[in-house]
Amino acid sequence: xxxxxxxxxxxxxxxxxxxxxxxxxxxxxxxxxxxxxxxxxxxxxxxxxxxxxxxxxxxxxxxxxxxxxxxxxxxxxxxxxxxxxxxxxxxxxxxxxxxxxxxxxxxxxxxxxxxxxxxxxxxxxxxxxxxxxxxxxxxxxxxxxxxxxxxxxxxxxxxxxxxxxxxxxxxxxxxxxxxxxxxxxxxxxxxxxxxxxxxxxxxxxxxxxxxxxxxxxxxxxxxxxxxxxxxxxxxxxxxxxxxxxxxxxxxxxxxxxxxxxxxxxxxxxxxxxxxxxxxxxxxxxxxxxxxxxxxxxxxxxxxxxxxxxxxxx
Amino acid sequence: xxxxxxxxxxxxxxxxxxxxxxxxxxxxxxxxxxxxxxxxxxxxxxxxxxxxxxxxxxxxxxxxxxxxxxxxxxxxxxxxxxxxxxxxxxxxxxxxxxxxxxxxxxxxxxxxxxxxxxxxxxxxxxxxxxxxxxxxxxxxxxxxxxxxxxxxxxxxxxxxxxxxxxxxxxxxxxxxxxxxxxxxxxxxxxxxxxxxxxxxxxxxxxxxxxxxxxxxxxxxxxxxxxxxxxxxxxxxxxxxxxxxxxxxxxxxxxxxxxxxxxxxxxxxxxxxxxxxxxxxxxxxxxxxxxxxxxxxxxxxxxxxxxxxxxxxxxxxxxxxxxxxxxxxxxxxxxxxxxxxxxxxxxxxxxxxxxxxxxxxxxxxxxxxxxxxxxxxxxxxxxxxxxxxxxxxxxxxxxxxxxxxxxxxxxxxxxxxxxxxxxxxxxxxxxxxxxxxxxxxxxxxxxxxxxxxxxxxxxxxxxxxxxxxxxxxxxxxxxxxxxxxxxxxxxxxxxxxxxxxxxxx
Numbered sequence: 001x002x003x004x005x006x007x008x009x010x011x012x013x014x015x016x017x018x019x020x021x022x023x024x025x026x027x028x029x030x031x032x033x034x035x036x037x038x039x040x041x042x043x044x045x046x047x048x049x050x051x052x053x054x055x056x057x058x059x060x061x062x063x064x065x066x067x068x069x070x071x072x073x074x075x076x077x078x079x080x081x082x083x084x085x086x087x088x089x090x091x092x093x094x095x096x097x098x099x100x101x102x103x104x105x106x107x108x109x110x111x112x113x114x115x116x117x118x119x120x121x122x123x124x125x126x127x128x129x130x131x132x133x134x135x136x137x138x139x140x141x142x143x144x145x146x147x148x149x150x151x152x153x154x155x156x157x158x159x160x161x162x163x164x165x166x167x168x169x170x171x172x173x174x175x176x177x178x179x180x181x182x183x184x185x186x187x188x189x190x191x192x193x194x195x196x197x198x199x200x201x202x203x204x205x206x207x208x209x210x211x212x213x214x215x216x217x218x219x220x221x222x223x224x225x226x227x228x229x230x231x232x233x234x235x236x237x238x239x240x241x242x243x244x245x246x247x248x249x250x251x252x253x254x255x256x257x258x259x260x261x262x263x264x265x266x267x268x269x270x271x272x273x274x275x276x277x278x279x280x281x282x283x284x285x286x287x288x289x290x291x292x293x294x295x296x297x298x299x300x301x302x303x304x305x306x307x308x309x310x311x312x313x
Numbered sequence: 314x315x316x317x318x319x320x321x322x323x324x325x326x327x328x329x330x331x332x333x334x335x336x337x338x339x340x341x342x343x344x345x346x347x348x349x350x351x352x353x354x355x356x357x358x359x360x361x362x363x364x365x366x367x368x369x370x371x372x373x374x375x376x377x378x379x380x381x382x383x384x385x386x387x388x389x390x391x392x393x394x395x396x397x398x399x400x401x402x403x404x405x406x407x408x409x410x411x412x413x414x415x416x417x418x419x420x421x422x423x424x425x426x427x428x429x430x431x432x433x434x435x436x437x438x439x440x441x442x443x444x445x446x447x448x449x450x451x452x453x454x455x456x457x458x459x460x461x462x463x464x465x466x467x468x469x470x471x472x473x474x475x476x477x478x479x480x481x482x483x484x485x486x487x488x489x490x491x492x493x494x495x496x497x498x499x500x501x502x503x504x505x506x507x508x509x510x511x512x513x514x515x516x517x518x519x520x521x522x523x524x525x526x527x528x529x530x531x532x533x534x535x536x537x538x539x540x541x542x543x544x545x546x547x548x549x550x551x552x553x554x555x556x557x558x559x560x561x562x563x564x565x566x567x568x569x570x571x572x573x574x575x576x577x578x579x580x581x582x583x584x585x586x587x588x589x590x591x592x593x594x595x596x597x598x599x600x601x602x603x604x605x606x607x608x609x610x611x612x613x614x615x616x617x618x619x620x621x622x623x624x625x626x627x628x629x630x631x632x633x634x635x636x637x638x639x640x641x642x643x644x645x646x647x648x649x650x651x652x653x654x655x656x657x658x659x660x661x662x663x664x665x666x667x668x669x670x671x672x673x674x675x676x677x678x679x680x681x682x683x684x685x686x687x688x689x690x691x692x693x694x695x696x697x698x699x700x701x702x703x704x705x706x707x708x709x710x711x712x713x714x715x716x717x718x719x720x721x722x723x724x725x726x727x728x729x730x731x732x733x734x735x736x737x738x739x740x741x742x743x744x745x746x747x748x749x750x751x752x753x754x755x756x757x758x759x760x761x762x763x764x765x766x767x768x769x770x771x772x773x774x775x776x777x778x779x780x781x782x783x784x785x786x787x788x789x790x791x792x793x794x795x796x797x798x799x800x801x802x803x804x805x806x807x808x809x810x811x812x813x814x815x816x817x
Contacts (some may be wrong), residue, residue, distance in 0.1 A: 199646025
């Protein structure tokens with residue numbers, strides 16, 4: 001009995017994925033075709049990379065609410081920079097985003113303000129700056145730039161954007177498992193004070209986590225424009241909720257210390273299937289957000305460690 | 314006439330017996346002084362009386378009638394009020410709102426304050442304690458002394474709400490007060506005696522003797538003596554407080570040979586505003602320096618300052634002859650300084666993680682492959698070595714630390730510091746707090762062995778016994794200052810009574 005429960009808890013996300021997949025594919029068998037899967041993964045690669053990046057702050061017990069706004073800002077910036085910098089616009093934008101994310105992480109410790117407030121402020125700033133840069137218009141990307149063409153195309157029959165998601169997720173998973181930094185991230189999420197008193201540089205750990213989530217968000221924005229060739233100040237705005245749903249449904253606890261990048265990837269696949277499920281069930285697209293809202297409530301209620309946070313507010 | 318009594322009260326918290334069959338009776342109009350060491354059960358007894366804790370067994374009687382005090386509100390209806398040790402006022406609210414926050418009749422109409430009535434009633438309460446402030450002043454604008462008076466006024470407003478006799482409990486009210494404020498408080502206590510009984514807890518013997526009619530001594534969760542003021546012999550009270558926890562002298566052996574000549578750590582006139590003042594000390598490799606003082610004496614602050622956790626300090630700290638200029642624990646650890654915090658559950662152990670992650674968190678990287686890569690395989694052998702050496706009882710090193718006993722948890726947290734190759738100074742803050750005697754003596758042996766190997770150890774002890782057993786030198790702290798220094802403790806141990814005198 002105990003063993004069954006443990007098995008369920010450990011593999012819950014995979015089981016949920018399989019159940020939803022079974023339900024969705026019964027309703028629409030076409031979804032199991034390679035082409036359909038491929039195009040789903042390609043369309044959703046930006047969301048998946050956001051989910052991968054958002055995992056690290058959540059492992060610390062923090063929350064980065066600025067990722068979707070950052071993705072939009074990065075898309076806009078990349079489009080505007082592409083005529084001048086060409087392929088170099090991608091590393092410049094991702095690097096700049098990582099620096100802004102790192103600054104957010106550092107500010108949390110410096111100002112002693114909760115991460116959701118800092119990143120909510122950043123959300124507003126990024127959104128406003130993106131609006132200002134575009135004048136609320138669509139901006140097109142200069143065609144024929146190698147790196148955007150690469151991200152928009154396929155290798156071995158798979159979307160290059162999705163392959164990049166797998167590579168980044170693999171790197172993060174290895175970092176979490178094999179490096180001292182990874183150990184510190186989990187321990188930080190379990191008990192920040194004890195980790196601080198153990199001599200871990202907590203500001204550095206936090207800055208790193210927020211730098212990666214912002215960097216991944218920027219990559220997500222770039223993936224979006226490499227598919228659509230256009231960017232606007234709100235292009236990725238709707239990705240915040242599904243990204244957070246992906247992380248917590250995968251089993252990374254919002255209170256920190258438990259979970260991982262690969263779990264989040266599973267959660268991301270669940271989020272994709274929720275989208276598909278809403279569409280094929282004939283509900284209007286607006287109900288996607290309702291479905292995500294309900295899912296995140298259930299997932300957090302099931303995974304939060306209330307003993308650790310003491311008071312719920 | 315007995316106003317209030319406890320009969321055979323026991324209270325346990327997990328494995329710890331906080332109160333063991335305690336009885337106490339309080340006469341009308343009497344001030345009872347309650348004394349005892351840290352952890353002797355003083356605060357628990359107050360909390361039982363105030364309805365904050367429910368006893369596991371025993372009877373509480375008010376005016377001769379057995380009652381159940383299920384909450385502070387029920388205690389208040391029975392005429393019992395606790396003046397809190399830690400300030401319980403809500404800083405953002407006004408004095409008037411705070412005064413009536415916990416009262417059923419709070420000058421409201423349909424949930425909305427009637428401000429004029431509230432002001433008048435608050436004014437009347439403040440007049441009682443002779444506090445001349447606008448009732449609508451926010452609490453955050455008051456001094457600590459004024460806040461303590463507001464706390465008192467809050468409890469005294471029971472006078473209008475309850476008809477019978479009152480019991481007013483003071484849990485270390487003087488800890489944050491200066492001498493004139495203490496005298497003002499004592500004036501209030503004498504004033505309310507006509508219709509109240511008072512229980513007064515303090516660490517300071519002179520205050521107890523000044524204000525009390527009777528003195529009640531606690532030790533190890535038991536009442537060891539009750540004395541009328543006229544029959545009090547202060548020296549006897551000191552002895553009773555220290556209790557039966559005598560130092561086991563056969564454990565002692567001279568360790569002078571191990572102590573290095575050059576100091577590892579030197580503090581020169583170190584001050585942390587409001588916490589410690591003008592602290593100077595020297596600690597040599599191989600030496601165990603014990604710090605002792607009552608709660609709030611500043612001993613813990615010294616450790617935290619050296620470990621880079623004080624926001625603001627003045628003075629000079631030298632580390633092996635060079636100035637120590639750090640402001641985070643990470644920098645202290647990089648220099649070779651370790652710190653075992655007193656709060657094991659919140660600051661020491663990393664909960665919900667394994668024994669091995671707890672041991673490896675600080676120095677695991679030193680046994681890795683370089684470039685930030687760790688080697689769990691290599692760590693495993695070494696962690697298992699420490700588990701054997703410290704006799705840590707755990708099914709495996711992958712076991713969650715939460716599931717170990719307190720003593721074993723503490724050993725895991727300690728081994729975190731021993732796991733590295735660079736530790737030179739180890740600071741232990743109440744290392745045996747909450748441990749049973751067996752785990753304590755295990756830990757004592759480890760600490761001594763570490764010192765013998767050349768580690769410099771700065772120890773804040775839970776009890777006199779602990780500090781006397783372990784230390785080569787002792788510094789006694791009182792109110793943030795050094796009140797006594799004793800060298801050569803193992804050769805010529807000071808009496809526990811002398812130490813207590815320097816503490817209180």
